[in-house]
Amino acid sequence: MKPKDSTKNDSIKKKKVFIEGIVKRKAKDYEKLDQRKKQLTLYNEAELYYQDYEIKSGIIVLDYEKNEIYAGRLKDSTGKYIQYPYFKQGETVIEPDSIRYNTKTGKAKIWNTKTKQGEMLINAEISKRENDSVIFFKKAKFTTSENLEDPEYYFLAYKSKFVPKKKFVTGLTHMFIYNVPTPIGVPFAFFPMTDKNTSGVIIPTPGQSNDRGYFLQNGGYYFALSDYYDLAILGDYYTNGSYALRAESMYAKKYKFNGNIQFRYENQVFGEKGFPDYSRTNLYNIQWSHSQDSKASANSRFTASVNFGSSKYFRQSINIINAGSNMNNTMSSSISYSKTIPSTPLINFSLAVTHNQNTNTQVVNLTLPTFSASVDRIFPFVKQDALKKGIIDNINFQYNLKGDNRISTTEDLMFTSGMFKNALAGISHSIPISTNFKLFKYFSVTSSVNYSENWVFNTFNKFYNPATSKVESIRVNGFDSFRTYGFSSSIGTTIYGTYTFKETNRIQAIRHLMRPSISYGYTPSFKQYYDTYLDANGNPVDFSRFDGTLYAAPGIGISNAIGFALNNSLEAKIKDENSSKGESKKIFLLNQFNFSTNYNFAAESFKLAPIRFSGGTQLFDNKLGLNFGATFDPYDLDANGSRIDEYSISNGNGLVRMTSANISMNYNLSSTDFGGDNNKEKDKAKTQNIQNGGREDDLFGRGADLSNNNQTLFDNKNKAGQSELYKFKIPWDLRLAYSLTFSNDRKEKEITTNSLMMSGNIDLAVKWKMGFSSGYDFANKGLSYTQLRFERDLESWRMSFSIVPVGIYNYWNFFIGIKSSMLKDIKWEKRKLPDPRLR
Numbered sequence: 001m002k003p004k005d006s007t008k009n010d011s012i013k014k015k016k017v018f019i020e021g022i023v024k025r026k027a028k029d030y031e032k033l034d035q036r037k038k039q040l041t042l043y044n045e046a047e048l049y050y051q052d053y054e055i056k057s058g059i060i061v062l063d064y065e066k067n068e069i070y071a072g073r074l075k076d077s078t079g080k081y082i083q084y085p086y087f088k089q090g091e092t093v094i095e096p097d098s099i100r101y102n103t104k105t106g107k108a109k110i111w112n113t114k115t116k117q118g119e120m121l122i123n124a125e126i127s128k129r130e131n132d133s134v135i136f137f138k139k140a141k142f143t144t145s146e147n148l149e150d151p152e153y154y155f156l157a158y159k160s161k162f163v164p165k166k167k168f169v170t171g172l173t174h175m176f177i178y179n180v181p182t183p184i185g186v187p188f189a190f191f192p193m194t195d196k197n198t199s200g201v202i203i204p205t206p207g208q209s210n211d212r213g214y215f216l217q218n219g220g221y222y223f224a225l226s227d228y229y230d231l232a233i234l235g236d237y238y239t240n241g242s243y244a245l246r247a248e249s250m251y252a253k254k255y256k257f258n259g260n261i262q263f264r265y266e267n268q269v270f271g272e273k274g275f276p277d278y279s280r281t282n283l284y285n286i287q288w289s290h291s292q293d294s295k296a297s298a299n300s301r302f303t304a305s306v307n308f309g310s311s312k313y314f315r316q317s318i319n320i321i322n323a324g325s326n327m328n329n330t331m332s333s334s335i336s337y338s339k340t341i342p343s344t345p346l347i348n349f350s351l352a353v354t355h356n357q358n359t360n361t362q363v364v365n366l367t368l369p370t371f372s373a374s375v376d377r378i379f380p381f382v383k384q385d386a387l388k389k390g391i392i393d394n395i396n397f398q399y400n401l402k403g404d405n406r407i408s409t410t411e412d413l414m415f416t417s418g419m420f421k422n423a424l425a426g427i428s429h430s431i432p433i434s435t436n437f438k439l440f441k442y443f444s445v446t447s448s449v450n451y452s453e454n455w456v457f458n459t460f461n462k463f464y465n466p467a468t469s470k471v472e473s474i475r476v477n478g479f480d481s482f483r484t485y486g487f488s489s490s491i492g493t494t495i496y497g498t499y500t501f502k503e504t505n506r507i508q509a510i511r512h513l514m515r516p517s518i519s520y521g522y523t524p525s526f527k528q529y530y531d532t533y534l535d536a537n538g539n540p541v542d543f544s545r546f547d548g549t550l551y552a553a554p555g556i557g558i559s560n561a562i563g564f565a566l567n568n569s570l571e572a573k574i575k576d577e578n579s580s581k582g583e584s585k586k587i588f589l590l591n592q593f594n595f596s597t598n599y600n601f602a603a604e605s606f607k608l609a610p611i612r613f614s615g616g617t618q619l620f621d622n623k624l625g626l627n628f629g630a631t632f633d634p635y636d637l638d639a640n641g642s643r644i645d646e647y648s649i650s651n652g653n654g655l656v657r658m659t660s661a662n663i664s665m666n667y668n669l670s671s672t673d674f675g676g677d678n679n680k681e682k683d684k685a686k687t688q689n690i691q692n693g694g695r696e697d698d699l700f701g702r703g704a705d706l707s708n709n710n711q712t713l714f715d716n717k718n719k720a721g722q723s724e725l726y727k728f729k730i731p732w733d734l735r736l737a738y739s740l741t742f743s744n745d746r747k748e749k750e751i752t753t754n755s756l757m758m759s760g761n762i763d764l765a766v767k768w769k770m771g772f773s774s775g776y777d778f779a780n781k782g783l784s785y786t787q788l789r790f791e792r793d794l795e796s797w798r799m800s801f802s803i804v805p806v807g808i809y810n811y812w813n814f815f816i817g818i819k820s821s822m823l824k825d826i827k828w829e830k831r832k833l834p835d836p837r838l839r
Contacts, residue, residue: 038065058083197224213239285309492517
């Protein structure tokens with residue numbers, strides 16, 4: 001047996017290592033090492049780096065026998081405290097008056113702690129740190145104010161427990177505003193402290209409504225499902241039985257896609273059960289926005305923009321107030337997928353589902369779905385990538401296919417079998433053949449022949465019913481088809497005219513550009529697709545079985561027409577006053593000034609079409625947009641105001657008769673046009689306005705989502721670099737829109753629309769904003785929708801007030817609350833809503 005080695009158990013004890021890491025330190029005045037007390041002292045601008053700690057202070061004492069570190073402040077010659085301690089361990093930073101810390105146990109005692117955790121700033125009189133994960137506070141002030149030394153508000157918790165990155169739990173807590181105690185307090189509070197998405201309860205807001213009684217609003221639950229998507233479910237309940245539900249989700253994947261989806265449902269009760277005014281109505285709205293990143297795919301794309309629901313949702317919703325939705329009478333949706341096959345020639349196809357809804361008539365039009373495909377142009381008489389010269393080389397053709405399944409129904413028939421009763425389906429094929437060439441060097445000629453074949457899956461047969469004395473139509477299901485073809489050609493040129501002024505003039509030259517063109521088109525009669533029925537007098541009446549189908553009926557008459565058009569633009573060359581080199585710049589006097597008409601040789605009457613002209617320009621450095629147009633009829637009217645086949649000039653009533661005219665102007669002006677600060681940050685308030693049922697502009701007021709009053713009523717602007725004074729450059733903006741329509745179809749000489757709309761915003765002071773939207777209808781002599789809105793930035797708080805003082809949509813809404821998402825439930829709001837039954 002081998003003897004045991006006695007040297008394995010060394011009886012000599014190892015000496016204790018006093019310092020378990022490298023100590024890096026420095027101090028401005030002195031460093032003192034006391035071996036007897038086992039202490040290292042650093043004085044004045046002292047810095048100590050030991051293990052994972054970083055300490056900066058006026059004085060630092062390291063006791064390496066007790067494993068303790070002490071850091072404190074100093075006094076200057078005036079008796080003022082300077083060089084407060086700065087303590088950092090990992091990502092935790094505190095800035096107290098003084099600190100005593102044990103490096104072995106992790107325990108610490110801290111006086112006047114100042115630390116930041118996410119949006120929360122904490123200032124505690126005394127803090128005791130048990131370990132790396134638990135800290136106890138005595139008399140802790142916590143706030144989201146940016147100024148911890150003199151916060152505009154704070155909550156005072158007499159006893160509290162803090163677990164970094166997890167939670168902050170308090171006992172009795174009171175709220176102070178500018179160091180003034182308020183009666184607002186809670187026996188305890190819990191705040192989650194994490195930089196990750198966390199699921200949790202959303203606390204509802206209590207209140208009272210004259211129409212629906214007491215309520216709990218916007219309560220629910222937030223689900224942090226993933227780093228890529230989330231879900232919030234919210235609800236309202238009113239004591240009269242009304243309730244509302246909302247589900248909101250946002251999703252995104254980098255370099256792939258992003259989007260959001262919202263579903264809103266409301267069950268509204270009016271009046272008391274058993275009384276004549278009692279009623280119940282259900283409203284819903286679905287919104288979905290999806291966009292694909294351009295880097296996701298080079299040859300395919302998927303997009304979605306959905307706004308679908310009850311026609312009266314934005315008028316009668318409990319939480320949405322937006323009269324703009326009543327002026328904007330349509331809701332529309334589009335979901336589409338497109339793909340390009342990189343072949344020769346290219347092949348493109350797309351699949352789309354669309355929706356269009358009139359909120360006044362409640363008529364809903366759907367395409368479920370639309371499929372289209374096309375083959376890129378093919379030049380059969382020229383080699384690929386070769387130059388195309390002349391009429392033969394430029395001959396080309398392509399193939400287009402489009403299939404539709406269209407449904408026109410009403411809102412009350414949606415999601416029932418009745419919505420498919422009048423569905424129309426069909427497939428259209430077209431093969432256009434065209435060419436273009438130069439004639440006499442200055443004239444461009446384009447000619448084309450188009451062939452179309454249309455397939456439908458139902459037709460309509462008409463007959464006169466003596467029993468009802470009406471012409472009735474019978475739907476005939478089954479495949480049928482018709483073919484059409486036609487020829488068109490046009491010739492045009494461009495003429496320039498320039499007038500040059502003296503070099504001393506500010507206007508140096510004016511150029512007039514004219515583009516005259518003559519077109520010719522011929523389409524034969526497709527009478528073979530027409531049948532006849534006998535009317536009440538026994539006379540034959542032509543009709544087509546394709547009338548009312550998806551692609552309508554082909555024409556029964558011959559079209560043999562020549563068209564005339566003249567497009568003009570006028571521009572000037574002027575001296576640029578801002579140029580140091582005396583350079584000139586071009587401006588448009590008239591962007592467009594166009595005339596058009598046509599003459600149909602094959603028509604039996606009214607061969608000459610009305611003469612139409614339109615024009616537009618931009619003035620005042622493109623601030624004022626001006627568009628105008630008019631229609632002139634060369635034919636006269638009889639004594640009853642009916643159009644007759646006689647020229648006005650033949651009856652001595654002038655060459656033409658103006659039947660309609662219109663003019664519209666839009667003017668945008670802001671402080672940036674006069675040297676103000678230009679903020680280019682993306683305007684998220686426009687998106688918010690559209691989601692609430694309004695328009696992109698705010699001519700009819702900003703949409704108010706009463707379920708989320710934390711949304712600003714104004715544009716989101718970056719505060720970076722914002723000074724306390726505007727230095728005489730007060731930010732403001734103004735939008736004006738004017739529209740005038742004149743109607744004289746039967747010599748009525750009536751102005752049908754004549755209205756001026758305006759909206760604007762102004763910063764009354766650095767933190768005061770005011771906005772308005774209003775207008776006047778000169779035709780009906782009445783004030784249009786008027787909204788006034790105010791907002792006050794109270795540093796950590798936001799206060800807003802909006803009011804519609806007149807009309808059936810009159811309401812007001814007041815809100816004040818903390819802006820921080822962590823404390824957004826601390827708020828007070830009061831509102832008076834319009835009567836939803838009048839809306």
